[in-house]
Amino acid sequence: MLVTAGPSNLAPYIGRFAPSPTGPLHFGSLVTAVASYLDAKSANGQWFVRMEDLDPPREVVGAKKLIVDQLKTHGLVSDQPILYQSARLSFYEDRLQSLEAAAKIYRCSCARSTYDNIYPGRCRAAEIPQTAPHAIRFRTSQPVIKHLDLLQGFKAWRYGQDYGDFVVKRKDGLHAYQLAVVADDIDQNITRIVRGADLFDSTPAQTELYAAFATRYPETLHIPLVLGQDGEKLSKQSRAPTLSGQSPQTNLNEALKFLNQSPVQSPDPAEILRQATLNWQPSRISPSWGRIWPSKDLMLD
């Protein structure tokens, strides 16, 4: 049994915002960006932007540049040059090789339609030839994984019930999110992960990978998702309205309101962020999976 809760070591705080360029920034992604930024800055930490552009079929042309521009309009500037995952494929391949050397991964030829949700590990002992179409899966080893999130609290996941052997390289040859995100979070020495609550259930996969790379899983703070009137997560794919560049002050204050933080009156986004950093109290965020937010007026471009 692996218990992963607890503070990280005394390393200085390094946080990140890791958008996928599946569309421009919308109000939900702005909330995540603002929360991760304020949490890092209030601890005198650094804040990095990482573009998770590993999935060309899902990428929207122009979205990468637009996201970076939108962040800048809102005063959110990375403390290091932005890291683009698409430029790091050989690094992920190297990470895969180290997992292979430790016998932590295996080839799997099962079609998605042959199992329900959690993969039962059928190919663990199969000898799938290199030339046959296959995905690569991680051989999970913990029956139970427990984690204490700074906002959502304690949760335990059970092998076979809540998680299984997850894909680290897809059948189409693309490196999977779980592998790349962990490889990069470790490589960038991220000490606290602040992101949307929909990714809380990635904890078992990411904890296993951290352990395989002999690194302690960082602290996490999973913030509630912004839900539309239909109760669904605002998402780039579901065409949530693009954030307007006309009113970054309004957008930032709306994000602060969503996070239960005090508003800041200033025409300057950088000044709003500066004061919001001083005021930042993550314990005021309500610990739910998501909240319906009537924000459509403010986002129309």
Ligand code: GLU
């Ligand atoms: N790239 C992911 C997304 O846009 C976020 C990954 C993460 O924060 O771990 O949903």
